Amino acid sequence: MAMKDYSDEFKADAVALYESTPGATYKSIAADLGINRNTLRNWVLRSQELRSGAPDARGARTAVRATQATPAAEPDERIRQLEARVAELEASERKLATERDILRKAAKYFAGGDELVSRFEFVHDHRDAFEVKRLCEVLQVNRSSYYKWLSGLQTRRARQRADERLAARIREVHAASGGAYGSPRVTAELKDKGLHVNEKRVARVMRTFSITGVRLRRRVRTTVSDPSAALVPDLFRRDFTAPEPGIKYMGDITYLPLENGEFLYLATVLDCFSRKAVGWSIADHMRTDLVADALKMAARTRGGLDGAVFHSDHGAQYGARAFAALCDQLGVTRSMGEVGSSADNAACESFHASLKCETLQGARDYGDAATCRRTVFAWLTRYNTRRRHSANGHLSPDEYERRHHTAKLTLAA
Known part of the structure; x- marks a missing residue:
């Protein structure tokens, strides 16, 4: 078909036909109308632009006619639409830039872990740089939840400062114990110093500030029984x-x-009443002299052992004739648990485990023999005079015995 001018009505009808035909293409409709494909496309786009700029338009035909009737208004309308679009894109760009800034800062902030409380803290720390609403949207937290968290912030900070002060006191007690005390003994020590605090709180603060002891697992067999020894x-x-x-x-x-x-x-020799170490001996051997020297020291400490009962395992040293003779000489009656049962001497096992745990502090060994002797001697003497024992109501063995004697004198009076 030759090029010619088309009426406004023809243009409007062509646009209406294209938009009302399901699955229509510019090529198929243009072929039906006998016009160029691009011509139809321009009519449709022009009609859509007019309608988007005038929401109350009454249809494609009216829009095309209005375009022909007011050609001078068309450039101004187009400029207005473009300006609106530019403003929209600029706003979107600002929004994206804000998100990028927030996420960039958050990446550093959450390096140690992205928890809900950490998100609230991030919002609070950056509320002056960004809107709280925008921060909550980007971090995907509820704004009302943030404000609820904020309402209790001062109380939590006051509690945190109190915990820090308590942790400082706990560290002093913990260090004075050689790093050995757990929460029960620390609590007892703090109470003696005039600070009345709940043991559960002490345990919580110790966990929070990583104040803890070290456990020792290595074991060496030291009990070797003598089948020929007399039954005890x-x-x-x-x-x-x-x-x-x-x-x-x-x-x-x-x-x-x-x-x-x-x-x-x-x-070692321990008194069952207070768990006091009344005798000990250190040597580079496990001969009978080792246990005999410990028992002799106990006799000197107590001023004699006549009438007492001494309990041990079935180690060859304790079953030896020389040790039996020493017990007879000191007036001591021997007692032994079952063969192979560590539970029958559990209190001594526990004592030795505490000694090594608190003196080795996780190390594999004591170093040389001289260092070992000094370290163990210092712990044994401190154990009697200062270390709190759970079996004594968290009193040291010496203090426990002193209070016992004082109570007896009071009752006698």
Whole structure:
């Protein structure tokens, strides 16, 4: 078809036909009308532009006619639409730039973990740089939840400052104990210093500030029984308590690891009443002299052991004739648990475990023999005079015995 001028009505009808035909294409409709494909496309786009700029238009035909009737208004309308679009894009760009800034700062802020509380803290710390609403949207948190969190912020900060002050006091007690005390003993020590605090709170603060002890797992066999030794009855029956000091004693041997894979050995004698270490001996062997020297020291500490009962395991040292003769000489009755049962001497096992845990502090060995002796000696003396014992109501063995004697004198008076 030759080029010619088309009426406004023809243009409007052509646009209406294209828009009302399902699945229509410019090519198919243009072929039906006998016009160029691009011509139809321009009519349709022009009609759509007019309608988007005038929401109350009454249809494609009216829009095309209005375009022909007011050609001078068309450039101004187009400029207005473009300006509106530019403003929209600029607003979108600002929004995206804000999001990028927030996320860039958040990436550094949440390096240690992205928790809900951390998100609230981020919003609070950056509320002056960005709108709270925008921060909450980007971090995907509820604004009302943030304000609820904010309402309790001062209370939480006051509690945190109080916990920091308590942690400082706990560190002092913990350091004075050689890093050995857990929450029960720390609580007892703080109460003696005039600070009345709940043990659960002490435990929580110790966990929060990583104040803890070290456990020792390495074990070496020190009990080797002598099949030829005379049978000795079990007079304790796993009862490691006593109503008075100087009545029941218990003893055992433990290893002390040195450098280069060598060992020293420690024999101890504990009073069942207060768990006081009344006798000990350290040597580079496990012969009978080791346990005999510990028992002799206990006799000197107590001023004699006549009438007392001494309990041990079935180690060859305790079953030796020389040790039996020493017990007879001191007036001590021997007691032994079952063969192969560590529970029958559990109190001594626990004592030695605490000693190594608190003196080694996680190290593999004590170093040389001289260092080992000094370290263990210092711990044993401090154990009696200052270390709080759970079996004594968190009193040291010496203090526990002192209060017992004072109570007896008060009752006698």
